[in-house]
Every structure is written in structure tokens, then in C-alpha cells.
Amino acid sequence: MKFIRIILFPIVPIYYLVTWFRNWLYDKGFNSSESYDFPVICVGNLSTGGTGKTPMIEYLIRLLKDEKSVATLSRGYKRITEGFVLADKSATADTIGDEPFQFFKKFKDIKVAVDGNRQNGIKELTATDEQTEVILLDDAYQHRKVIAGFNILLTAYNNLYYKDIVLPTGNLREPRSGAKRADLIVVTKCPKTISETEKSKISSRLKLNSNQQLFFSHINYSEKVISKSSELALNQLSKFTLVTGIANAKPLVDFLNKRGLEFDHVEYPDHYSFKPTDTEILEGKGLIVTTEKDYVRLSSNNESLEPNLFYLPIEIEIDKKKAFDESIKEFVD
Structure with a gap:
């Protein structure tokens, strides 16, 4: 490359x-x-x-x-929909993109929308009944x-x-x-x-x-990893697989190494769309730790991963x- x-x-x-x-x-x-x-x-x-x-x-x-009253407007990279979409209870990472879906899941009191045409997106957001x-x-x-x-x-x-x-x-x-x-x-x-x-x-x-x-x-970085139904402290983790599909995983890898944690790193391209074959491979990896952005994609329609799938929250x-x-x-x- x-x-x-x-x-x-x-x-x-x-x-x-x-x-x-x-x-x-x-x-x-x-x-x-x-x-x-x-x-x-x-x-x-x-x-x-x-x-x-x-x-x-x-x-x-x-x-x-x-x-x-806050709204976010993103392009919705790699979504399967087109045009303006306002997130609702039917939204998924596929319909609005991974990052907007992450916003939607975490913040219930804001509006989350996607549109490649930002002018149109703003017009649609301000045309809704709820004030933005x-x-x-x-x-x-x-x-x-x-x-x-x-x-x-x-x-x-x-x-x-x-x-x-x-x-x-x-x-x-x-x-x-x-x-x-x-x-x-x-x-x-x-x-x-x-x-x-x-x-x-x-x-x-x-x-x-x-x-x-x-x-x-x-x-x-948080001191714990989170799954759909449980949490684990970092110092409770034995060997695990780190799965990333982000632009730069180095800071996360460095952090985990400094904590003395033992893990294998499986790295995918940024915004990677996980396929059934990827899921099959990851099912055999045991405990999986990933980023929050990757989690919203990995957890979608992959219930077989759920018991062992955790993400590490971050804040700036x-x-x-x-x-x-x-x-x-x-x-x-």
C-alpha cells in the first residue's frame, strides 16, 4: 500500500x-x-x-x-439506505451507519439523522414538529x-x-x-x-x-468492558481477542499493552461490514473485546457472539x- x-x-x-x-x-x-x-x-x-x-x-x-434541543447530522457512511433518514426504533447500523447508530443508542433525548446532502438534512431536521x-x-x-x-x-x-x-x-x-x-x-x-x-x-x-x-x-479509557448483559473489570480479563475496524487502532493497542493484558489483535479496515464468514471465525475466538463503534456493527444480527462480545468505552x-x-x-x- x-x-x-x-x-x-x-x-x-x-x-x-x-x-x-x-x-x-x-x-x-x-x-x-x-x-x-x-x-x-x-x-x-x-x-x-x-x-x-x-x-x-x-x-x-x-x-x-x-x-x-440537539440533533446530529451525519452522512451515514456505508449505510444501505439513501437520502434523509431520521433514526427511530427501527434504526440499525445498516440503515443509518455505525457512528450515528452509536449516538442514537447512547443518547435518547436527541435527534439523530443522516443525509449525504447536508443542506437537505438541515432542512428536514428543522421541518419536523419537534424544535431543533x-x-x-x-x-x-x-x-x-x-x-x-x-x-x-x-x-x-x-x-x-x-x-x-x-x-x-x-x-x-x-x-x-x-x-x-x-x-x-x-x-x-x-x-x-x-x-x-x-x-x-x-x-x-x-x-x-x-x-x-x-x-x-x-x-x-474505561476501567471495564461492557456487553449487552454484563460488565467485566479490565483486571478480570484473561487472554482475549481484540477486534477493531477503525482508522487507527494503535492508541487502543498501546493502552491494553501498557495494562499488561494478553490478547490477539484481529484488525479490519475502517467501517468494515462484518460478513457471516467473519462471524464464524470470531465465534471460535472466545472472549472478544472491541471498540464501541465496532460493537454496534458486530452485535447487529450476530446473536451467537453476544455472550462473549464486549466493548471498551472511551471519553475525551x-x-x-x-x-x-x-x-x-x-x-x-
């Missing part, structure tokens, strides 16, 4: 120019965009994935849901047809965007200059021990505008939580 990316390097300048020109057309108003008179918050990245968008959306839901006061756009940073009132750009500590180049050799969906559209940038998946000196170095390399805010966050912790929360609440109020 790395070799293929290297030989495709001559395409990089072409991709760069096409995406740069597209942004220029939107910036200058030649391509039309829709703005809104109510709070729309976009969470996204420049990279192709693995920056922690889902935990950030969940953080914002927890922050706002008790004071505002804040819309959280999941992975919509490059969706320039919608002008979010507040843009949160994520970049992972181990793959900061200023070290990367655009596709197909690099991982950036658009040139690094696109970061200037962000109101707030969060360096995610940092080590808990990151120093102020290192934060300062990263800040200087990111070259923020005067109106941009920078925060750092790290992942907090932001270094200057009070300032971050105030920035969000100031925008939505």
Missing part, C-alpha cells in the same frame, strides 16, 4: 490544485453556500480519518443536551455547501496535519490552508503527560490565526475544559 502511494506521487499536485481551486471558488462566493440563523457546529478534519470525531461529537452532546435548537455536523468540514457557524477542526497528535500532504500519497483531503476556516482546533489523542513546552511547539507549527483557539485532548478529556466549554456555549446562546 505504501509503495502504491509513493508511485502515485505525481498525482499529488493535481489533487492539490483541484481541491485548492474548489475552496477558492467557495471562499470568493462563486460556488453558493447556505448559512443559518441558528447554531450549526461542524466537527471535522483535514485527514482521511482517525482523529476522534465520534468522541468529540459525544462530548458536545453531553455538554449541550440538558440545555438545548443546535445541529452538530459530523465529518462535514469539506462540505462547503453548508456554512457552519462554528467549525471545530481535529488533528491527531501522532499525525498532525502540518506534517502531512494531500492524497493520494498523503492523507489530507484538502491542502493544509483549509485549516484557516476553523474557529477552534483540537489536537486529539495526546499523551496524558504532554508538556506545556511541547504544546507551545505544536502551536507555533500550526500557525494559527489570531481568531483561532487551540486545545489539546487525550482519551480516557480536554486540557482547558472550562475555556473550551465556554467557547461552545457562547456560540450556541
